[in-house]
Amino acid sequence: MxxxxxxxxxxxxxxxxxxxxxxxxxxxxxxxxxxxxxxxxxxxxxxxxxxxxxxxxxxxxxxxxxxxxxxxxxxxxxxxxxxxxxxxxFLAGMGADMRTDLAARPAGERPSEALLHAVSVPLTICGDHADRALPVVRLILRTPALLARFLEHQARWREDLTQELAARLGRDARADLYPRLAAGMALAAFDAVLHRWSEGEEAGGSADPGALIGEAFAVLAPALDSVTP
Incomplete structure (x- = not known):
């Protein structure tokens, strides 16, 4: 939530x-x-x-x-x-939390691990308070006006994560595609997990957003880590 x-x-x-x-x-x-x-x-x-x-x-x-x-x-x-x-x-503060968590990760940690931890924290909190969080997540994702506003927030989060990741890796976010692509991949996983979680158990598989984000990053990790220095 x-x-x-x-x-x-x-x-x-x-x-x-x-x-x-x-x-x-x-x-x-x-x-x-x-x-x-x-x-x-x-x-x-x-x-x-x-x-x-x-x-x-x-x-x-x-x-x-x-x-x-x-x-x-x-x-x-x-x-x-x-x-x-x-x-x-309800979800707007998550972006600042993600950047703060990413900045706090160990300097030598692989990008996939650092980004996973950053986006996992708010999802885990949502899962821990599912009775409150899930109805609101469903409301946001299923109401066009709210979804549009939520996507605006995600665009700002992507910029924040891009800048933080570039600083961690010593890269130039303006000249190097990697930080923005990596941030976009992490938030795409975050968004996919929210949609999957909102669908409920009838969609099959795990209904826990903390577990779902781990599954998503298992797919993303090879790409996130293969092009880093």
Whole structure:
């Protein structure tokens, strides 16, 4: 299905309302106003995901989402520009997580292993929270307006992974095709796994996205690793 303002892979779960403090030097404590904004955003996200997954994207209005969350329509638009935004943010934070995870991989690791770890983390989280994540993934993949927005996010993820992979390998992302091709292959596997997972057990094979991404990379690894220095 993160601590950033977008719900991302935390699946819309409400944060701990207690004080947020970091011992020693580091980020300043999160203010009461910031915690309140996060809680309101979480309530709106939860309300939207429940209604949309149950009734479908076109059948639910912004008014209904706001009412279910216990806020006004005006408040809704302080946090989200549209119904599309409140749904797509469910997965939007994954791209930043992928780049962060890729950057943290050991320098000498094969590209296939590093990329597999990077794209596996959000898929594993989705699998661990399938009761919440799967209905939303299905909603996104089966609603043209949401799918278009999701693909826009994936294009940004591809650019981020391209730049990070190029830096890891000491290559020029503008002159060398490999980083962009490798990033594209990793995200193609990610997308294929989401589609397969959304189809359910009736499609046959494993229904666990963590296992499915491993299967996908078993196919990709020879190509990813054969052209590296």
């Amino acid at each position: 993160s601590t950033r303002p977008e719900a991302g892979p935390d699946l819309g779960q409400a944060p701990d309302p207690g004080p947020v403090r970091t011992p020693g030097p580091g980020p300043a404590p999160v203010s009461l106003a910031q915690r309140k904004r996060q809680l309101v955003a979480t309530e709106l996200t939860e309300a939207a995901l429940q209604l949309l997954a149950l009734r479908g994207f076109d059948a639910v209005t912004v008014d209904e989402i706001a009412t279910t969350a216990g806020v006004s329509k005006r408040t809704f638009f302080r946090y989200f520009a549209s119904k599309e935004d409140v749904v797509v943010q």
